[in-house]
Amino acid sequence: MTRVLTAGVALTSMLALAACGAASTGATSDGGGGEMTVVMWGGEDQKTNVKAAIAPWAEQNDVTVKQDSPSDYAKIRAQVESGKVSWDVVEVEPNFAYTACKKGWAEKLDLDKIDTDRLKPEMVTDCAIPVLEYAFTIGYNTESFPDDHPTTWAEFFDTKKFPGKRGFWKYATGAMFEAALLADGVAPDELYPLDIDRAFKKLDTIKDSIVFYETGEQQQQLVASGEAPLVQAWNGRIYSAAKEGQPVANEWGEHLLSYDQLIIPKGSRNADTVQKWAAWFVEHPEAQAGYSNATAYSPVTKEALELIDDDVLPFLPSAPENVGKQAAIIDYSYWAKHYDEVSERLNEWAAQ
Incomplete structure (x- = not known):
């Protein structure tokens, strides 16, 4: 993909x-x-x-x-x-x-x-x-985290226990808001309609550690190089990079199905x-x-x-x-209604 x-x-x-x-x-x-x-x-x-x-x-x-x-x-x-x-x-x-x-x-x-x-x-x-x-997984650098790595989105947001930059797709439907809400304690079956205000508050807590990617190639480069040893990933991208010998792997805990x-x-x-x-x-x-x-x-x-x-x-x-490790299937009927407004807000937030 x-x-x-x-x-x-x-x-x-x-x-x-x-x-x-x-x-x-x-x-x-x-x-x-x-x-x-x-x-x-x-x-x-x-x-x-x-x-x-x-x-x-x-x-x-x-x-x-x-x-x-x-x-x-x-x-x-x-x-x-x-x-x-x-x-x-x-x-x-x-x-x-x-x-x-x-x-x-x-x-x-x-x-x-x-x-x-x-x-x-x-x-x-x-x-x-x-x-x-495909799934949005926690992609991680196996050299940066050889023994212990995040297995939940709450741990993904824990920059003290798991230091390093976090990579997100700069795209409203890229599941960053779902991940943020799961990290903040929202139950998977209560994700939608998304509480976007709450999601942004959670994202604020790691904003200084966020690196955005726009392509699959950038996603792979970020995690494989260690620049962002943790990324919210497309599972196939991590799979292909691992096959090429890159030090990366997928964590399937709380993955979001798309x-x-x-x-x-x-x-x-x-x-x-x-x-x-x-x-x-x-x-x-x-x-x-x-x-x-x-x-x-x-x-x-x-x-x-x-x-x-x-x-x-x-x-x-x-x-x-x-x-059995899936958190939720992304609700695209929600995103069909809210994509434009959330995209505008995301771009403004990222530029601040």
């Missing part, structure tokens, strides 16, 4: 995908044809996801897959409102998916044709289905093609497992977990030993 969330211009290159590996994924033809343009966050992460989860179906159904990146919310809106929609399926955060559905920027899905019983109900809306799950969704911009000429693929994706766990095995982000169905490699499974949010 590689993302820099801005309203800037997306990359313009449209790359034809050479689909491969269809026989191994059980893709079956439905007599399709045509094309669809897939937009995700870009980089190797996108290539991995498209290769595993889209290319096999596309090859069997004679569908040409094009790619663009990164996901850009302003561009989605501009395409829809201008009537010039060139994107067909876009990976987005759920709070934007809520907004896009409400504002008419996203197509309504024919959920009767998608086996949503396989999906977590809180991750499905009229216009969106999940494409992956997810990305897929939407079809309103007016897509290939909406029917995308919906056929979406139905196949949900019903084919092998299409999800290929991406998860490469990234340690969780698939969206239980069936796919059975196909996760034994050496990868412990690093997924949906691993049995990690599920």
Whole structure:
């Protein structure tokens, strides 16, 4: 998962995908044809996801897959409102998916044709289905904390017991407010609606120790270098850095579960093609497992977990030993309503 969330211009290159590996994924033809343009966050992460989860179906159904990146919310809106929609399926955060559905920027899905019983109900809306799950964990530097490290958000905020800078994603829905409230004693099942005033008061207690990151690369660099030996992390980023030999690890205590969704911009000429693929994706766990095995982000169905490699499974949010350590699933219906106001306040607070 590689993302820099801005309203800037997306990359313009449209790359034809050479689909491969269809026989191994059980893709079956439905007599399709045509094309669809897939937009995700870009980089190797996108290539991995498209290769595993889209290319096999596309090859069997004679569908040409094009790619663009990164996901850009302003561009989605501009395409829809201008009537010039060139994107067909876009990976987005759920709070934007809520907004896009409400504002008419996203197509309504024919959920009767998608086996949503396989999906977590809180991750499905009229216009969106999940494409992956990930967790906000406590990422820590194993050299800075070789024997003892924070296992709760209260300990993460304890700079006396665990000295050093703390890294947070400078983004309202980046779970820093949920973490602050958990650290301040709010029960996980009482998080929402968030008490933002209380969260800022708790964040004030460690403000001098906070270092903000804006990309996954920055997050990894902060914790691996020891500049911020504790970060609120995306679990897959810590996993990949550890695989590269960096001195980092995930702590799963009180992790916050998040997810990305897929939407079809309103007016897509290939909406029917995308919906056929979406139905196949949900019903084919092998299409999800290929991406998860490469990234340690969780698939969206239980069936796919059975196909996760034994050496990868412990690093997924949906691993049995990690599920019980989950504090909460982030409530994106809350964030759809409050994102703008909290973002403005966060930027002002960070600048003070």
